Amino acid sequence: MTAVPSRPREIAGYGLVLRPWDDGMVRQMARWGEHGFPYHAFDLGFLRERFRAEMTLRKMRETDPHHHFVACVDGRAVGRVSVNMRDPAGLYLWSVHVPPEYEGQGVCRRMIAALISWLEVEVPGVPFVLTTNTFAEHAHRAYAALGFSVMDTRWQFDQEIAREMWKRPEEAHRSLAGHVRFQNGRWEVRAYVMSRQPGAPMDVRVGAAVRESVRL
Ligand SMILES: CC(C)(COP(=O)(O)OP(=O)(O)OC[C@H]1O[C@@H](n2cnc3c(N)ncnc32)[C@H](O)[C@@H]1OP(=O)(O)O)[C@@H](O)C(=O)NCCC(=O)NCCS
Numbered sequence: 001m002t003a004v005p006s007r008p009r010e011i012a013g014y015g016l017v018l019r020p021w022d023d024g025m026v027r028q029m030a031r032w033g034e035h036g037f038p039y040h041a042f043d044l045g046f047l048r049e050r051f052r053a054e055m056t057l058r059k060m061r062e063t064d065p066h067h068h069f070v071a072c073v074d075g076r077a078v079g080r081v082s083v084n085m086r087d088p089a090g091l092y093l094w095s096v097h098v099p100p101e102y103e104g105q106g107v108c109r110r111m112i113a114a115l116i117s118w119l120e121v122e123v124p125g126v127p128f129v130l131t132t133n134t135f136a137e138h139a140h141r142a143y144a145a146l147g148f149s150v151m152d153t154r155w156q157f158d159q160e161i162a163r164e165m166w167k168r169p170e171e172a173h174r175s176l177a178g179h180v181r182f183q184n185g186r187w188e189v190r191a192y193v194m195s196r197q198p199g200a201p202m203d204v205r206v207g208a209a210v211r212e213s214v215r216l
Pocket of ligand 1: 035039096105141
């Protein structure tokens with residue numbers, strides 16, 4: 001099995017810096033705005049509870065098989081992303097999350113581009129993989145810009161979504177029409193498996209024109 005490269009102290013690029021989770025980052029992320037349904041699984045308000053924050057930080061400091069990063073601009077936490085270095089399908093990106101207050105400034109594209117650039121050097125020749133619920137269209141635009149395309153579509157059980165489907169089925173069903181189904185006694189969500197070949201072009205629109213539009 002290929003050795004997992006040790007997690008760097010930081011990865012800089014595309015106007016931001018990826019750093020490992022630490023106490024200060026956790027305190028900042030605990031105060032992030034929340035997306036709510038159907039993206040509630042990403043929300044980090046639970047980090048305001050001391051015990052859960054400590055448990056989460058301990059988990060996020062483990063480095064095999066996952067590396068967990070917080071994207072920062074001038075020391076401010078603006079996004080997060082994790083990568084499973086040992087998934088059989090490839091370098092598996094997950095927990096891609098930018099809170100509402102920092103959306104629309106290319107943080108998602110830029111933090112993933114910075115991570116991919118580092119991974120392509122450290123673990124050359126390995127494809128990138130992720131899964132994404134089919135309703136997450138904002139995320140799909142970012143992934144497509146970074147060279148990802150849909151390889152497969154599947155229905156899967158999603159505990160977080162299922163819980164809400166039972167709590168408020170009509171409202172949830174309306175907003176997720178075509179993306180959820182009730183099958184074999186449980187709620188399933190449609191998901192894309194996306195992949196990207198190493199070296200595929202990434203459009204992050206960095207440069208003078210974009211720098212002017214970046215508000216961070
Ligand atoms: C999906 C999510 C991560 C996107 O974050 P984001 O930082 O707003 O996404 P992007 O990097 O694509 O940037 C958004 C917009 O900024 C603009 N932009 C892109 N690059 C830019 C740059 N370098 N500078 C300024 N603006 C830029 C783009 O026009 C883009 O708009 P578009 O989505 O209409 O194409 C965020 O909405 C989120 O966390 N959602 C909830 C959780 C979720 O869905 N996670 C993904 C699950 S698979």
